[in-house]
Amino acid sequence: SARVRSLQARVVLVGVVGAVVVAAVAVVLALPFVRSVARDESRDQLARAVDTLAARPQATRRLLRAEQAVLGRDARTFHVVRPSRPVPDAVVQAMSDGELEAVRRQGAWSGTGVVDGQEVLVEARLSRGAVVVVGLQPVEGLDEIDGAFVRRLVLALVVGVAVSAAVAIVVARRVVRPVRAAARSAHLLAEGNRGVPMSPVQVTEVAELTAALSALDSALAQSEGRQREFLLSISHELRTPLTALGGYAEALRDGAVESDDVSRVGGVLVEQAARLDRFVVDLLSLARLEADDFAIVDEPVDLAAVMSDVAAAWEGAARREDVALTVRAERLDVMSDGQRLRQLLDGLVENALRATPARGHVVLEALAVQQTAVVRVVDDGPGLRPGDHGRAFERGYLREHYVAEREVGTGLGLSIAHGLAGRLGATLEAGPAPGGGTVMELRLRTVAVDS
Numbered sequence: 001s002a003r004v005r006s007l008q009a010r011v012v013l014v015g016v017v018g019a020v021v022v023a024a025v026a027v028v029l030a031l032p033f034v035r036s037v038a039r040d041e042s043r044d045q046l047a048r049a050v051d052t053l054a055a056r057p058q059a060t061r062r063l064l065r066a067e068q069a070v071l072g073r074d075a076r077t078f079h080v081v082r083p084s085r086p087v088p089d090a091v092v093q094a095m096s097d098g099e100l101e102a103v104r105r106q107g108a109w110s111g112t113g114v115v116d117g118q119e120v121l122v123e124a125r126l127s128r129g130a131v132v133v134v135g136l137q138p139v140e141g142l143d144e145i146d147g148a149f150v151r152r153l154v155l156a157l158v159v160g161v162a163v164s165a166a167v168a169i170v171v172a173r174r175v176v177r178p179v180r181a182a183a184r185s186a187h188l189l190a191e192g193n194r195g196v197p198m199s200p201v202q203v204t205e206v207a208e209l210t211a212a213l214s215a216l217d218s219a220l221a222q223s224e225g226r227q228r229e230f231l232l233s234i235s236h237e238l239r240t241p242l243t244a245l246g247g248y249a250e251a252l253r254d255g256a257v258e259s260d261d262v263s264r265v266g267g268v269l270v271e272q273a274a275r276l277d278r279f280v281v282d283l284l285s286l287a288r289l290e291a292d293d294f295a296i297v298d299e300p301v302d303l304a305a306v307m308s309d310v311a312a313a314w315e316g317a318a319r320r321e322d323v324a325l326t327v328r329a330e331r332l333d334v335m336s337d338g339q340r341l342r343q344l345l346d347g348l349v350e351n352a353l354r355a356t357p358a359r360g361h362v363v364l365e366a367l368a369v370q371q372t373a374v375v376r377v378v379d380d381g382p383g384l385r386p387g388d389h390g391r392a393f394e395r396g397y398l399r400e401h402y403v404a405e406r407e408v409g410t411g412l413g414l415s416i417a418h419g420l421a422g423r424l425g426a427t428l429e430a431g432p433a434p435g436g437g438t439v440m441e442l443r444l445r446t447v448a449v450d451s
Helices: 007-055 057-071 089-094 097-106 140-190 204-254 259-289 303-320 338-355 397-402 413-423
Strands: 077-081 108-115 118-126 132-138 299-302 323-329 333-336 360-368 373-379 427-432 438-443
Touching (some): 089 108, 089 132, 108 132, 299 303, 303 323, 303 360, 338 360, 338 413
Antiparallel strands (some): 118 132, 299 333, 427 438
């Protein structure tokens, strides 16, 4: 596997590498600049000396000899070119005849030349009597000045790199410390701890990470709390039929049930077994909905035919409960899974029948609204309290809040219906019915209306 480097090491490395790159660029850019400045300064000094020598030859020679006697001889040399006299050899190498003539015509000339294989700076001025004064300054000495300057510059840059490394270490520690604290908090969350305190930080990105971990902590706590409530609700609901089954089974085993009561006891056992079966079916349905391999067959479905089958299946149950079940459906073709859509509508109708009192009504209707198939299941039961419609599809929510007021199911049916709607690419919402009760509205994805 690839080697893992710490964030602190990466920050320090980036800081040091950045400082080294800056230092290298500074040296590369400074060298030509320093050389240019050194040459310009040396040329200015040479030009001033030649100007003075051309203006006052005798006095300048004395001053130059006095300066050299005190400070020592330097690399500069001065030559006088007189008319009808031999031109000094150094001047012959440094300047051409044309350049000497240019001095006599213009009064001054600046340039470079080569003397004994070495590059020199050349300054020439016209003096009295057509005399030309020439000053020569070897460039080699200037490079030595550059070397001294470069050594100082490199030393300064080394110190700068060291300081940059120290600053990078300090910055890395300040940045990494909250990241490590966030990592420790994440490990605590992974170990099952909740309500993990998060240290406040000033770095924006790390603060966002800390806020995300805090939000994850709250979401996990809420989700686990719902799971515990759901399991407690399920265990309580399972305990009732199991207790009844166990009690009657013991009574049958011990011969405590009279022969006249056997039929009644058998009916109770069948009822409680069916209740347990509904729980198991609902739990399996939830498990399948959350599985990745939950199969959906998307194909044209006659919505009116599916609704007619649903009404026929629940007509008997509605008659036993003295509830009128009415179907109103336009001729609509939708793209969906017919079997899953039938399962979804069965769940909604079952829930509506359970909530509707005797001599009540349940309406199952479908219509086209702006190229969307809208299916509504409306009951005239007691309805839900304000604010509960948005939470009607949470597992066990309605059972927990209404079990003491009315007959409720396992608390899983509407959650299964909502999950099925999502898998079918549809939306399912709950709301109050106009005349009281509840309306469940299903909006399917695609509608094709036959002409």
